[in-house]
Amino acid sequence: MMIDLRQVALTYQAPDGEVEALKDVTLSVEDGEFVSIIGPSGCGKSTLLALIAGLETPTAGTVMVDGETVTVPSPKIGFMPQRDQLFPWRSIWGNVTLGLELRRQNTPERQAHVRTLLERYGLDGFAHKQPAQLSGGMRQRCALIRTLATEPKILLLDEPFSALDHQTRLSVSADIHRIIRQEGKTSLLVTHDISEAISLSDRIVVLSHRPATVKSIHDLSVLHRYAPMERRAQPEFQTLFHHIWKELDIND
Ligand code: ADP
Numbered sequence: 001m002m003i004d005l006r007q008v009a010l011t012y013q014a015p016d017g018e019v020e021a022l023k024d025v026t027l028s029v030e031d032g033e034f035v036s037i038i039g040p041s042g043c044g045k046s047t048l049l050a051l052i053a054g055l056e057t058p059t060a061g062t063v064m065v066d067g068e069t070v071t072v073p074s075p076k077i078g079f080m081p082q083r084d085q086l087f088p089w090r091s092i093w094g095n096v097t098l099g100l101e102l103r104r105q106n107t108p109e110r111q112a113h114v115r116t117l118l119e120r121y122g123l124d125g126f127a128h129k130q131p132a133q134l135s136g137g138m139r140q141r142c143a144l145i146r147t148l149a150t151e152p153k154i155l156l157l158d159e160p161f162s163a164l165d166h167q168t169r170l171s172v173s174a175d176i177h178r179i180i181r182q183e184g185k186t187s188l189l190v191t192h193d194i195s196e197a198i199s200l201s202d203r204i205v206v207l208s209h210r211p212a213t214v215k216s217i218h219d220l221s222v223l224h225r226y227a228p229m230e231r232r233a234q235p236e237f238q239t240l241f242h243h244i245w246k247e248l249d250i251n252d
């Protein structure tokens, strides 16, 4: 089991009182699996990722990553944020090697690996360009390569496509998904887009309103053989969409 949460709770101590963010969350993600987390806004999704990343400590329960209880941020984890957060004054090369610099891992071996990733994913001609010279999709690919540069086992993606317009989002999410599969990473994606979750995942975890608890888990193995865009054309897609949409009903 790559990620394993058992009866996890987290209550924030805020100046104006306590905020119960998570309550009794039990879920696990297997090695190489792609799991999406979907839930109402403010229910505790980012908090869940922060716990797995070792940035927050649970009030109750256990959080394990790759067989070890999480106590501090782990190099096994790579994080992809909501916006690509590329630094405009750094070249693409300067951006994709930033994580290595920060971790003092900017070795020739790691640099060679980054160069391979840039080549493999069609960015080798752009190393000396500035982020502003790239399309939204290419920038996302750079952000992913920067995350992959430190060779994490697990990727945590917190609504990474939400800054993109709808059309771009469709192709960029499929593109990023392909790279993640090819690199064989275990991934946990937070999204509020039901279609996106169905088109990309092996399983979908639906969370309740805050304090979040697991409402249901959907296994998508019937769609496994289809690529993200093809999934959208399958009858199972519609059925699942309506099912999850009802579960997320804002009136409940
Ligand atoms: P989501 O990502 O699902 O939108 P979050 O995990 O960011 O939700 O937040 C869950 C709840 O916890 C929200 O009510 C939010 O305001 C609150 N919260 C998040 N971070 C903190 C914090 N550091 N201190 C106090 N409350 C917080």
Ligand code: MG
Binding pocket: 045, 046, 047, 158
């Ligand atoms: Mg969030």
